[in-house]
Amino acid sequence: MRLKGKTALVTAAGQGIGRAAVMAMAAEGAQVWATDVNPKLLDSYDGVQNVRAVTLDVLDKAAIGKLITSIPKLDVLFNCAGFVHNGSILDATDADWDFAFNLNVRAQYWAIQAALPGMLAHGGGSIINMASVCSSLKGLPNRFIYGTSKAAVVGLTKSVAADFVAKGIRCNAIAPGTVDTPSLGDRINSYADPAEARRNFIARQPMGRLAQAHEIAPIIVYLASDESVFATGQVFSVDGGMMI
Template sequence: MRLKNKTALVTAAGQGIGRASALALAAEGAQVVATDVDAALLKKAYEGVDNVTTAVLDVTDKAAIGRVIGGMPRIDVLFNCAGIVNNGSILQATDEEWEFAFNLNVRAQFWAIQAALPRMLEAGGGSIINMSSVCGSLKGLPSRFIYGATKAAVVGLTKSVAADYVRQGIRCNCIAPGTVDTPSLAGRINSYADPVQARKDFVARQPMGRLAQPEEIAPIIVYLGSDESVFATGQVFAVDGGMMI
């Protein structure tokens, strides 16, 4: 039980990487608060699961983030998983898409960290894990202008928090997945004119010749949340199936 006596909060935990990570954290003994904007997803995902309580949370609502984190007895691990993927180049991007993506992918992480950090400092430490992507500061991908910009910003946010609190028991890292076979990806694939070909194209850009499963990303969250990673901070952990080779 690598996370016994720890309490964790996971955003976007209704499905995909968030759900897999919340379940993995709970399996290692953590008391997990799983949050999502969709109450039905939460109920379906965690009904009958020990060590997990759920809370409906819109992470673009700063006050709501404060209420959820403030209502926790303590917070040792924060996994900022919520995000959105935008398609298109800079010439196709709109101000509205840019603003919403930065609100969800970056500002929500800023707010959650700002709410959780004082509690962690008071307790003498904590682990913050942010969702970035292989697309962004690590690699440019076609038609991902807004998305790549937000995920690069997450890396800068992560390193800044890590640098400011490295001597106070706070670790802040981010993960950079490759393409993961989540319901979110399925929805984007189904929006293409030819979904079958679109899925083949997503698979083709993965050197391993397949997409990752959410359960293959969750172990890095457990590692970063546990004391096994006590000497790791300010890092980008790529779990990308070889995209950066």
């Protein structure tokens, strides 16, 4: 039980990587607050040991603060919520830009800002942010807004880590490659030829396949646990070789 005695909060926990992270941390003994904007997606947690499901809109700063400050001792925060926009800079709109930065970056900033006082008061904590291999690490075609927002997540992560490195706070990010989640399925199905779109997503993965959400969860458990106590300000790529 690598996380026994720890309390964690996960955003976008209704499906995909968020749900895989909740289940993995709960299996390791953590008490996990699984949050999502869609309450129906949280129904799958009914009866799951060590998991408390709560509806949360991470675009609502007051709601984030109210929930986080209600948790007596939060040890782990996993900021998983995000959205992927398609297109180059020529396709970008101000509305899409604002939405992406609000969800992919500002929501993380709000959650961290709400969680830090309690973590500091209790002597430490682990913050894990969802970045992407598509960020400051690597440019991918037709991911202008997404890649730019995830690059901001990398900067946010390193800044928080630098400010609180001597105060028991660790802040790291994960950078997955392409993961076969329901949200990816929605994007694939939006193409004129979904079968071709899926082949194209697979083609950019050197391993010749997409990742599964449960294959990303172990790095989250590691970063949540005391095994990673000397790691902070880092971006951990779990990308099937995209960064080779």
